[in-house]
Each structure stands twice: as C-alpha cells, then as structure tokens.
Amino acid sequence: MKNIRNTTILFTLMLVLTSCEKYLEEDLRDQIAVENFFNNDQEALLATNGLYRILLRGNMYGTRGIDNYYVNGADEVGPSRNVNGQIHNYLIQEGVADGNAIWSSCYEIVRNASLNISNIEGNENISEDIRNQTLGESYFLRALAYFHLTNLWGDVPYYRELLPLEELGSLGRFSKDEIRSDMKADLSLAFELLPSEPDLGRASKWAAAALKAKFHLFDSEWAEAKAECDEIIDNSPHRLLENFADVFDQTDRADQYNDEQIFVVDFTTEGIFNDAGTRRTDDYNPRLRDEPSNRNNRPGGPGTPQRWQLLRDTLQTLNQDMSGFGWAVPLPEIADRNNWDPDDLRYDATIVTEYAGFELQFPYYRKNWNLNNTSPRADHHENYVMFRLADIYLMAAEAENELNGPNGAYPYVNKVRERAFEPDKPWGGMTQESFRTAMYDERKYELCTEGYRKMDLIRWGILLETVKSTEHRPWNNPGDNIQPYHVLLPIPQDELILNPNLLTSDPSNNGYRGG
Incomplete structure (x- = not known):
C-alpha cells in the first residue's frame, strides 16, 4: 500500500479539494465533478490523501496552530521573549487569536471527508481493500476534526452529509455531546474498516481506537476509555521502546517511525507539496x-x-x-x-x-x-507524534483508578515508569484520590509538549489554579488574565459575521460577550 509521501499524482486533485479557506464560502459540489471521480482505487486514495494534507498546514500541525491552544497557556511552554502574548496571556477575544484558521481547516476536513464517504461507500469501482481503507480513514479524520472543534469551542455546527450552501450557512450550534457520541460510533466503524498493520503516516485501526479512547477519557466515560486502551495494549503491534529518548529521535530521515508511535502527522522535505516540511x-x-x-x-x-x-x-x-x-x-x-x-x-x-x-x-x-x-x-x-503507546497506558491507569481504585491501575502506570526510573520506582499504597492527583504530574512529565496537557488540566478542572500558581517569565502574566470561560475559545468573529445563527443558543459566545 502506498505511503502518503509516495503518492506522486496527488497535487492536482488536492488543489481542488483544499482550495477554500473558510468552510462556508463555497459549495465544493459546484467545483468537483463527482460523477467523473471516485472511479478507481487511485482516485479514492487521492481524495483521502487530501484530508491528510490539510493536517500539514501551519494552522494545524505544521507550526504552532494546534499547539497554540493545546500546549501554550498552561504550565509547560512559554515564549523566550515578548511574542505570542495574546494566546499565552489569555488576551483572546472575538477576532483576536480566536482560532479562526483552525476552525476553517477542521471544517474543510469535515466537508471533504463527508464527500469521500458519500462517494466511496458501496462504490463497486473501488476494490474492497481500498474502499475499506479510505472509508476508515475518512471516518477517522472527520472524527479528529470534530475532536478539535468540540475541544476548543464546545458546541459547534454539525453535519455528516454535504448540505446546500444556504443551509450550511445558517447552521446553529449543536450539542457537543451529540457530536461526540456520533464520532465515537464512527470510530468504531473505522476500527472495523482500517488495517491492523500501520502504513507509515496513515491511520490504522489502532489510531481509531486511540482517538476513541481520547473521546471517552475527555467525557469521563471510564469503562469505555479503558476498553479501548486495553484493545490497543493487548492486541496491537505497538510496544513501548526501552529508551524514552528514542521515541522522539527523528534525526535519521530514513528512520523516523518506531513501534511506540500509533499515529503521526507525516512531514517530509521530499514531498511534492511546498508545505510538506514543518516549521x-x-x-x-x-x-x-x-x-x-x-x-x-x-x-x-x-x-x-x-x-x-x-x-x-x-x-x-x-x-x-x-x-x-x-x-x-x-x-x-x-x-x-x-x-x-x-x-x-x-x-x-x-x-x-x-x-x-x-x-x-x-x-x-x-x-x-x-x-x-x-x-x-x-x-x-x-513528524508530529499524535498518539503513542505510553499515553495509552496512562489513560488506562487513570480510567481503572476512577472505576475501581488504584490496585488494578498500578500495572498500567508502572509499565511506563519502568522505563522512566533507575532504580525502578513503582507506585503503590495510594488511595484513589492520591493516585488521581499523582497522575497530574505523571502525565505532565511523560507527555509534556505532546498536545494534551492543557486539555488534561481543563478536564481535571484545574486549569485556572494551575496557570495562576505556575511561574512565568517577566514578560508574561497569564495568571492575571485567565478567566473561567477561557476553557473554550469564542466562536471566530469571521464566522459570526457570515452566520449570526451561531449566537442563537449562546448569545454570550462562550462567555466572551459577558452574557
């Protein structure tokens, strides 16, 4: 099966599929002659590769796009000088660092993935293997887009099938719970469709399980989260590396992947796109x-x-x-x-x-x-490592502790700590509460800068107190500015101008209008 970076005839189609910057501006069905496409395996792969290409953008994973909101403004990372202050110092407003570019790219994934699904599903012109793979990848990447949208904005516009432009342009916000419930079901389907053996840079069934576990963890669905983690731990080909540093060693361009990585955003300076490298x-x-x-x-x-x-x-x-x-x-x-x-x-x-x-x-x-x-x-x-096995072990440990207390959770966290300490320092003798709070630091030290710290602090309900108690450099003062509503972003100003219905269910715009 071809790796993304080796698909050399992808560019022309992707110019079409990813040309619009705002998801409400254009109806893609006016630009793509669908009846003349999705006629064979290669075309299905080309369309699906276009979804991956959106992840390469600077407003997603190519630079500090996603990281701005998942890494900055917590207790791990800060600027070395007086830059990026709007986000780090919680000076976000409508139209100011409101994540508009991320919003647009995520909805572009939603639209294109929905287009793929409607044209690939049941298409007898595509072989069963490629049909399953590209369908599974489209379900996975659409769920990833809604994962980011609901994490960052909560309730957001929601659709699973392409809508007429006038209807799309007037959609209100849907319940985050409804969206995430559907995405979990889609990821179960993706798990069945996707291959077990990872193909470099592409989603496998284990990537789908990892994302589904994240959804469940963030929603405090402990039994479901643990079940997904156990599925990966027990049945996937992934393993913990013996040396922690090796997980992140990408100095050898010919050897950037390893067995601990479950899903990465694949960057290359040898691809056919100008934006194939990362900044x-x-x-x-x-x-x-x-x-x-x-x-x-x-x-x-x-x-x-x-x-x-x-x-x-x-x-x-x-x-x-x-x-x-x-x-x-x-x-x-x-x-x-x-x-x-x-x-x-x-x-x-x-x-x-x-x-x-x-x-x-x-x-x-x-x-x-x-x-x-x-x-x-x-x-x-x-590459940007999105999911890796150590995180899965720690998620399983947290879920087990919430379900049954720490005794059954120790083996999961201690598996990660075996590599981390010399001499070994396994956990034991904790209460459920002390295990819970100890996990705050364990995830911090194991996973820092990997894109989950701020969301962890939010789901634990301790973002504000953590930011206020963390030492920052003299040119930053996030603790003075952070407010309870900063756990979400405001719906972007550009989108409100296009669609005032986005304020119907919440005129305060996630608290940024003070209503």
Whole structure:
C-alpha cells in the first residue's frame, strides 16, 4: 500500500479539494465533478490523501496552530521573549487569536471527508481493500476534526452529509455531546474498516481506537476509555521502546517511525507539496543570537573569540546549527531539575540547559529540537507524534483508578515508569484520590509538549489554579488574565459575521460577550 509521501499524482486533485479557506464560502459540489471521480482505487486514495494534507498546514500541525491552544497557556511552554502574548496571556477575544484558521481547516476536513464517504461507500469501482481503507480513514479524520472543534469551542455546527450552501450557512450550534457520541460510533466503524498493520503516516485501526479512547477519557466515560486502551495494549503491534529518548529521535530521515508511535502527522522535505516540511521544530530549536549564556564573554581574553562564536564553531564541527525561533521553551518550574524526581531519566531526554559544553541562556525541549543541518530551518522533516503507546497506558491507569481504585491501575502506570526510573520506582499504597492527583504530574512529565496537557488540566478542572500558581517569565502574566470561560475559545468573529445563527443558543459566545 502506498505511503502518503509516495503518492506522486496527488497535487492536482488536492488543489481542488483544499482550495477554500473558510468552510462556508463555497459549495465544493459546484467545483468537483463527482460523477467523473471516485472511479478507481487511485482516485479514492487521492481524495483521502487530501484530508491528510490539510493536517500539514501551519494552522494545524505544521507550526504552532494546534499547539497554540493545546500546549501554550498552561504550565509547560512559554515564549523566550515578548511574542505570542495574546494566546499565552489569555488576551483572546472575538477576532483576536480566536482560532479562526483552525476552525476553517477542521471544517474543510469535515466537508471533504463527508464527500469521500458519500462517494466511496458501496462504490463497486473501488476494490474492497481500498474502499475499506479510505472509508476508515475518512471516518477517522472527520472524527479528529470534530475532536478539535468540540475541544476548543464546545458546541459547534454539525453535519455528516454535504448540505446546500444556504443551509450550511445558517447552521446553529449543536450539542457537543451529540457530536461526540456520533464520532465515537464512527470510530468504531473505522476500527472495523482500517488495517491492523500501520502504513507509515496513515491511520490504522489502532489510531481509531486511540482517538476513541481520547473521546471517552475527555467525557469521563471510564469503562469505555479503558476498553479501548486495553484493545490497543493487548492486541496491537505497538510496544513501548526501552529508551524514552528514542521515541522522539527523528534525526535519521530514513528512520523516523518506531513501534511506540500509533499515529503521526507525516512531514517530509521530499514531498511534492511546498508545505510538506514543518516549521514547528523551529519553535523548539534555539536561535544562536540568544545563546549561549554570557554570549559576548571572551574566555581567552581580549581579542579572542566570544562564547557565541565558539558555540557556532563547535556546532559546525557537528554539522549542526541553532537557527530556530526559540519561541517554545520550558517554563522555569518544569525546567528546574529540582522539581523532578532525582531518579527520573526523562528529565535529561526532555530538557536541555547545557549543550556541547556551553551553558545555555534558556532551557529547551530536547525531545522536540533537531539541530542537524539535514533538518533545515522552515522546512523540517520531523513528524508530529499524535498518539503513542505510553499515553495509552496512562489513560488506562487513570480510567481503572476512577472505576475501581488504584490496585488494578498500578500495572498500567508502572509499565511506563519502568522505563522512566533507575532504580525502578513503582507506585503503590495510594488511595484513589492520591493516585488521581499523582497522575497530574505523571502525565505532565511523560507527555509534556505532546498536545494534551492543557486539555488534561481543563478536564481535571484545574486549569485556572494551575496557570495562576505556575511561574512565568517577566514578560508574561497569564495568571492575571485567565478567566473561567477561557476553557473554550469564542466562536471566530469571521464566522459570526457570515452566520449570526451561531449566537442563537449562546448569545454570550462562550462567555466572551459577558452574557
């Protein structure tokens, strides 16, 4: 089966399928001669690959799009200078950092996936294997789009079949619970349709199970969440790697995947799209103009090279460079080794404060940087790891604790901690409540910057207190600004202008209008 990055005749179709920026602006059925498409396996694959291509955008996973709202504004990441303050400092309003581009891209996925499903299902011109695969992928990616939409905005417009433009343009908001219930059912169907063996960059049945588990976890449906996690743990080909750092090592472009990764957004600098590389890595890579500490000092005395020149020369010998933006650096508390268990091996694989013999001015996330010159600025090849097995184990542990207390939950969390500690430090002797609160930090240290911390804090009901009690740098003050309604975004201003019915069920717009 062809990998996404090897499908070389995809571009023309995708220009059609992904040309509109706002989901209400155009009726795709006016642009696509559907009766002349979906006639064979290749065309079904092309249409489905177009859904994956939307994930590559900067407003999704290509840079800080999704990360702006899932990673920033919590207790993990902050900017190294006075940038991105609207989001990090909770200065969001209608029309100001309201996520409009993410909204548009997610609804583009919804529309195109719905188009695929209606034309692939029962289509005898497509072989059964490809029909099942592309249907399963379309169900999965549509559910992923609604996952983001309901996480970020709660109740949102909802449809499963393409509607006339006038009807689409007047849709009100539907209950988040109704949407998510349908998506869970769709993911059950996707699980049956998708292949078991992962194809690089494509969704497998285990990706569908992982997303369904996320839906259940976020909705506190503990039994269902645990069942999905157990299905993956017991029956999937995925395994925990022995070394934590290896999970994130993508320096070898020929070996970017590993057995722990369940689903990734596949980036490549060798694809046929201009946006095939990611810029997200640049947020985590240092910029040499900031580094190292005491950068203008001359260790050899007057007339000798400055410390930044020595670092630059050292990097050159390693075929490396610090050419990033340095926006996404660890906040002071998580960067401080004293706030981690002294035997936690994940710290050195996650945080870096010294490199190549030079003390750095800022800490950085080692797990997310790539200094190799083979990973060039603004066109990196690193994949975005969306689901991995360690997260599944921790989700299972949390669900089991909520269902039955900690005794049955220990084996799940301790499986993850076996790799994390030397000597081993398994959990035991906890109450249900102490296990629950200990999981707050366990997920933080295992999964930081992987796109779930802020949503975890929201579903635990502790986002506000966490932001207010976390140390931030002098140019940031999120604790002064955050309000209870910041657990959701306002419906984007551009969408309200197009469709005032979006305010019918909630004139306050998720609290941003004070109603």
